Amino acid sequence: MRVAVLISSRGSNMQALVNACKTEGFPAEIACVLSNNPDAAGLDFAKANNIPTKVIDHREFEEREEFDAALSDYLASEKIDLICLAGFMRLLSAEFVNRWRDRIINIHPSLLPAFKGLHVHERAIESGTKFTGCTVHFVRPEMDDGPIIAQAVVPILQDDTPEILAQRILVEEHRIYPLALKLIAQKKVKVHGSIAKISEATEGSGSLTNPAVDT
Structure with missing residues (x-):
């Protein structure tokens, strides 16, 4: 299962997920760590663990729906199966949540x-x-x-x-x-x-x- 973890800061729960996925036989992989904050400390942890990272800064979008659309398009392009929110400090729109229904935890x-x-x-x-x-x-x-x-x-x-x-x-x-x-x-x-x-x-x-x- 290809998993994306969304963070806004240090992402300690992201780190717990990364460490779990490293254990032998764990049935999922962290395919990317994505943040709306380019200064999120958790991005450094992900890079140190050879996990692809992506920043989509919400401040570059005038409307929340535009940000959510960019987020969703990127996740789809990465063939993500499941999204894990780990201190992601953005309210996601109903359109985004419904598109990924039962695939966001x-x-x-x-x-x-x-x-x-x-x-x-x-x-x-x-x-x-x-x-x-x-x-x-x-x-x-x-x-x-x-x-x-x-x-x-x-x-x-x-x-x-x-x-x-x-x-x-x-x-x-x-x-x-x-x-x-x-x-x-x-x-x-x-x-x-x-x-x-x-x-x-x-x-x-x-x-x-x-x-x-x-x-």
């Missing part, structure tokens, strides 16, 4: 559908909830919406700050994003309406996992 630092959008960790702490986590999901035109592929649970501790909580969740993001990619590449994920069903599910797929709680 994203990771969000909460247990969706809770805490969509920004300032996730601050809101989770302020809400008083005892658990949060992260979610890998197929992308839909609505923000942080779409069939859930995998989730991981992280406890919220009494002395947590948003920064401390974010770091603990990031560890789980780096674990479940490669897992979700592997399941999709193995054709073990099928979308039925608003639900992603996992066949021959491995541990941690399609359900909540909480290694941080067990330790």
Whole structure:
């Protein structure tokens, strides 16, 4: 499976995906890393790992749809099978998402559908909830919406700050994003309406996992 990873900054989840794809027998390859930001630090990591990179600067386009069209045309020209968003800080148009329906996945630092959008960790702490986590999901035109592929649970501790909580969740993001990619590449994920069903599910797929709680 040819995968494109879209980033806007350092792309730590991109790095986790690249490292996973290097392991023997992994059923996907990172065919390119693309950024809307020419200064994204993650581009250097990709180049150091001999992965083709591409910059399509959104500031060079007057309309969002024009940027999305250029993005889509490039991905199609590279024969991309799946798009992984990894800190890509651009809202994609409905036209783009629908063209690539069920071929775009994203990771969000909460247990969706809770805490969509920004300032996730601050809101989770302020809400008083005892658990949060992260979610890998197929992308839909609505923000942080779409069939859930995998989730991981992280406890919220009494002395947590948003920064401390974010770091603990990031560890789980780096674990479940490669897992979700592997399941999709193995054709073990099928979308039925608003639900992603996992066949021959491995541990941690399609359900909540909480290694941080067990330790």
